[in-house]
Amino acid sequence: xxxxxxxWRQSSPSEQGRFVTYEANDVSPGMSFLEMLDGVxxxxxxxxxxxxxxxxxxxxxxxxxxxxxxxxxxHGPDQGITTCQLYMRRFSDGxxxxxxxxxxxxxxxxxxxxxxxxxxxxxxQAGGYISVNTGGAVDGNVLLIGKDQxxxxxxxxxxxxxxxxxxxxxxxxxxxxxxxxxxxxxTLPQGRPERAxxxxxxxxxxxxxxxxxxxxxxxCEAVCPKRITVGFIAKLNHEYLxxxxxxxxxxxxxxxxxxxxx
Amino acid sequence: xxxxxxxxxxxxxxxxxxxxxxxxKLVSPNNKRNLTVIVVGAGLAGASAASTLGQLxxxxxxxxxxxxxxxAHSIAAQGGINAAKNYQDDGDSVGRLFxxxxxGGDFRSREANVYRLAQVSTQIVDxxxxxxxxxxxxxxxxxxxxxFGGVQVSRTFYCRGQTGQQLLLGAYSALCWQIERGQVxxxxxxxxxxxxxxxxxxxxxxxxxxxxxxxSAHMAHAVVLATGGYSNVYYLSxxxxxxxxxATYRAWxxxxxxxxxxxxxxHPTAIPPGDVHQAKLTLMSESLRNDGRLWVPKLxxxxxxxxxxxxxxxxxxxxxxxxxxxxxAPRDIASRAVKVVCDEGRGVGPGxxxxxxxxxxxxxxxxxxxxRERYGNLFEMYHxxxxxxxxxxxxxxxxxxxxxxxxxxxxxxxxxxVPGLFVIGEANFADHGANRLGASSLMxxxxxxxxxxxxxxxxxxxxxxxxxxxxxHAEAREAIQRVETRIHRLLTVKGCxxxxxxxxxxxxxxxxxxxxxxxxxxxxxxLRAIPTLRExxxxxxxxxxxxxxxxxxxxxxxxxxxxxEFAELLCHDALHRxxxxxxxxREEYQTEDGEPRRDDAQFAYVAAWEYREETVPVVHKxxxxxxxxxxxxxSYQ
Ligand SMILES: Cc1cc2nc3c(=O)[nH]c(=O)nc-3n(C[C@H](O)[C@H](O)[C@H](O)COP(=O)(O)OP(=O)(O)OC[C@H]3O[C@@H](n4cnc5c(N)ncnc54)[C@H](O)[C@@H]3O)c2cc1C
Ligand code: SF4
Ligand code: FES
Numbered sequence: 080x081x082x083x084x085x086x087w088r089q090s091s092p093s094e095q096g097r098f099v100t101y102e103a104n105d106v107s108p109g110m111s112f113l114e115m116l117d118g119v120x121x122x123x124x125x126x127x128x129x130x131x132x133x134x135x136x137x138x139x140x141x142x143x144x145x146x147x148x149x150x151x152x153x154h155g156p157d158q159g160i161t162t163c164q165l166y167m168r169r170f171s172d173g174x175x176x177x178x179x180x181x182x183x184x185x186x187x188x189x190x191x192x193x194x195x196x197x198x199x200x201x202x203x204q205a206g207g208y209i210s211v212n213t214g215g216a217v218d219g220n221v222l223l224i225g226k227d228q229x230x231x232x233x234x235x236x237x238x239x240x241x242x243x244x245x246x247x248x249x250x251x252x253x254x255x256x257x258x259x260x261x262x263x264x265x266t267l268p269q270g271r272p273e274r275a276x277x278x279x280x281x282x283x284x285x286x287x288x289x290x291x292x293x294x295x296x297x298x299c300e301a302v303c304p305k306r307i308t309v310g311f312i313a314k315l316n317h318e319y320l321x322x323x324x325x326x327x328x329x330x331x332x333x334x335x336x337x338x339x340x341x
Numbered sequence: 342x343x344x345x346x347x348x349x350x351x352x353x354x355x356x357x358x359x360x361x362x363x364x365x366k367l368v369s370p371n372n373k374r375n376l377t378v379i380v381v382g383a384g385l386a387g388a389s390a391a392s393t394l395g396q397l398x399x400x401x402x403x404x405x406x407x408x409x410x411x412x413a414h415s416i417a418a419q420g421g422i423n424a425a426k427n428y429q430d431d432g433d434s435v436g437r438l439f440x441x442x443x444x445g446g447d448f449r450s451r452e453a454n455v456y457r458l459a460q461v462s463t464q465i466v467d468x469x470x471x472x473x474x475x476x477x478x479x480x481x482x483x484x485x486x487x488x489f490g491g492v493q494v495s496r497t498f499y500c501r502g503q504t505g506q507q508l509l510l511g512a513y514s515a516l517c518w519q520i521e522r523g524q525v526x527x528x529x530x531x532x533x534x535x536x537x538x539x540x541x542x543x544x545x546x547x548x549x550x551x552x553x554x555x556x557s558a559h560m561a562h563a564v565v566l567a568t569g570g571y572s573n574v575y576y577l578s579x580x581x582x583x584x585x586x587x588a589t590y591r592a593w594x595x596x597x598x599x600x601x602x603x604x605x606x607x608h609p610t611a612i613p614p615g616d617v618h619q620a621k622l623t624l625m626s627e628s629l630r631n632d633g634r635l636w637v638p639k640l641x642x643x644x645x646x647x648x649x650x651x652x653x654x655x656x657x658x659x660x661x662x663x664x665x666x667x668x669x670a671p672r673d674i675a676s677r678a679v680k681v682v683c684d685e686g687r688g689v690g691p692g693x694x695x696x697x698x699x700x701x702x703x704x705x706x707x708x709x710x711x712x713r714e715r716y717g718n719l720f721e722m723y724h725x726x727x728x729x730x731x732x733x734x735x736x737x738x739x740x741x742x743x744x745x746x747x748x749x750x751x752x753x754x755x756x757x758x759v760p761g762l763f764v765i766g767e768a769n770f771a772d773h774g775a776n777r778l779g780a781s782s783l784m785x786x787x788x789x790x791x792x793x794x795x796x797x798x799x800x801x802x803x804x805x806x807x808x809x810x811x812x813x814h815a816e817a818r819e820a821i822q823r824v825e826t827r828i829h830r831l832l833t834v835k836g837c838x839x840x841x842x843x844x845x846x847x848x849x850x851x852x853x854x855x856x857x858x859x860x861x862x863x864x865x866x867x868l869r870a871i872p873t874l875r876e877x878x879x880x881x882x883x884x885x886x887x888x889x890x891x892x893x894x895x896x897x898x899x900x901x902x903x904x905x906e907f908a909e910l911l912c913h914d915a916l917h918r919x920x921x922x923x924x925x926x927r928e929e930y931q932t933e934d935g936e937p938r939r940d941d942a943q944f945a946y947v948a949a950w951e952y953r954e955e956t957v958p959v960v961h962k963x964x965x966x967x968x969x970x971x972x973x974x975x976s977y978q
Contacts, residue, residue, distance in 0.1 A: 091891075109615050111620075114620050117620055124883055128885060129892075130894055132893050135582060136407065136412055136582055137412075137417045138623075139417060141417050142414075143409075144407070144408070160725070164722075166728075193891065195408070195552075197529065200409050200411075200517070203513075204518075204521045209473045210518050211471045211472060213515070213791045213792070216464070216470065217471070219470040220483050222470065223483065224478050225482050226479065229478040232473075236474075236500075236507060236510065237506075239416075240412075263475065269470065
């Protein structure tokens, strides 16, 4: 197979970027999208040119490194996968493919297709944890956690921090990312003591980092490789309201020590 | 002269760790504030160590080459983590986990370390639950378990097929808390390129900021390496692209002994390699062997499609050779059995490099839905990569380099032969002997990071003499100079071949001569070929761009250059170990029916290699005494 690639090239954060056209030849349908790019880079290298920079590591859809906007869609045309899980058999021979980096104010471009996503780490540092010390934890079976509850927490916890949700959102909001972490921890009894502080701190950090607000368009859900649903944004909003009530000192729902199955 | 003192506490096995902890000196809270520890690596081992050290009050500088600690290779672990909880009441205990690990490692690990690991395992699960890790649960709300290769109890805790992800995100969240508290300074996208020793003690590192290219020295009172394993020396492996040997290899060149480098685990169940452009191999979780059955046609070159091959014409080779463990035989044994049937010409798929992993029996007995629930995501992944539907036709799998039991030698305190240099996680050699059992690496990484290192490093910091040293100490300046010179060299070769071409060639060479089975003539020829390839690399590699910018090709070429040196050490070790044990199979040492022949009289030791400039490395031996589990022939038949 052969393809015509229009790839965003930008040599540094301050430089003006531009699209450059490359031909990808000798592509087999069983090659992954990133292997196809490897091929392009090998050819560039052999002619002494600088290869196209892109982030990648695990190449199996779990580390969240790979991050390409392919024909306008973060992670490409298929739902529920990352860029590295996309295979060339998905494209028709001879097609023209546009490849860009994530575009968001909070994600400055470092080089070519590589962006700086450390803003997501700073949101996590603001409150995306349970503050327990190492040592002295009670037996794991002391807290009984219903299977459904555990499954819901796991659904939310599956987020790989790739930032596709931000890249897809017109407002470059990180709501889905924050919602996933807040929901994961608020669903489990261990995460309950800090839930009010957590949601406020994480949302504040999101604003501080220059992410926009949620416009309820749900583009985030459509591109999320881990199929995190916008239902968790509803959960986030609920947590936020609840935090307001807690802070105002009004009576709140009683806390059960167990997270019962619903 | 290098001395190996394992510092194993005396006395009964069960109380060694407790008594050792009690006899260790503590650092007073006031003094911790004045001590800085560098942790290189933020995978399970590094993140758990950095967060715990931060919580204890030390200043921690943590480094990783990833853009975020959450992306470390630990994230990819699928199957689970072991702990001797005996929640299933199926006869598990600390003693049994200890025994399984010693036996699984083919009697090439230290009893005291392994026992401690088994003891600590139960605490790990409790800690992880406290951190909010959403482990699989039963309907009654209790933690669920599954069984994993090489053992007969169910002691593996899991989060769907994403256990490593969840455990790492837990450790990462603990790390985030300490970063927020100002106890840990995180340096992402920063790569260690050299170690700084002052008066023989590890006192700092030289690192390159991968975004700006800036090279700088970072000083501390102790250095911890948690930089993972080196399976990528084989080019194609199940590891993430960035996994490298650079940190441990550089430490080796500064006098840290490298132990058992030839103990490399080849995992039996990966998706078979496709075309030459392939950049990595994808692991199919070991848990698949709980229900899937491995088979090949009885006759070679039987090209019928699997459904057309009747039962009498099939060879369920693991069940035949190892009736007691069947498809759950340990990894080394299963991989070798796959190789044997493929070498006999009975392999299936392109190039005959594959065997069937068939779920039709379990689907018939328990229904397709049960299989979908258990393994749905893995079947999906298989479909995406191969384009085949494993519900209709059996999967094809083939072994792939996966994990490295070898690593920097450490004593019971996890300190290397360089004072002040500690090594944890996959980067050290300590606990898995010649073969690692499934779900025990996550356990080891977290045991080291959460529960062992934070104690043992305290004793070192409390007792060592550690004068203050400035950032521009002569040793630091010299180390920076070394790094700059090397980068300059890489950039000025301006040859015609890419680093990947050299890497692939090295990988093929090693896979053929130092892979699943090894022999003297193959290893000798590899030892001749590697230096030649290395010379070609330095004559003909093409690294474009500059050192003062974001330059991924430069990063990669540096790692390949280290692999080109390290590969020799791997082969020296494989050549010297004239026995077969665990993952190390020397063709000269096998029984009549092809089982490995271990030689305890001569080789019951850890081979710790010392670097010598311009000449072959020297081996030192740490004898392994088995006081509690008498070594037996490891039989899974
Ligand atoms: C596909 C797969 C599945 C697995 N499944 C399981 C399983 O189910 N159960 C199990 O127990 N084990 C499993 N393993 C093994 C296990 O995941 C690893 O052994 C373990 O996670 C290693 O953890 P670590 O912390 O030692 O290293 P890693 O997680 O590899 O972390 C290394 C860290 O060091 C950093 N680093 C490396 N070099 C440098 C450098 N030069 N400078 C700066 N930073 C550096 C990296 O950025 C990273 O942060 C699996 C492995 C693979 C490949
Ligand atoms: S919510 Fe989905 S799209 Fe957003 S960071 Fe997480 S995994 Fe990526
Ligand atoms: S490279 Fe890890 S998710 Fe794509």
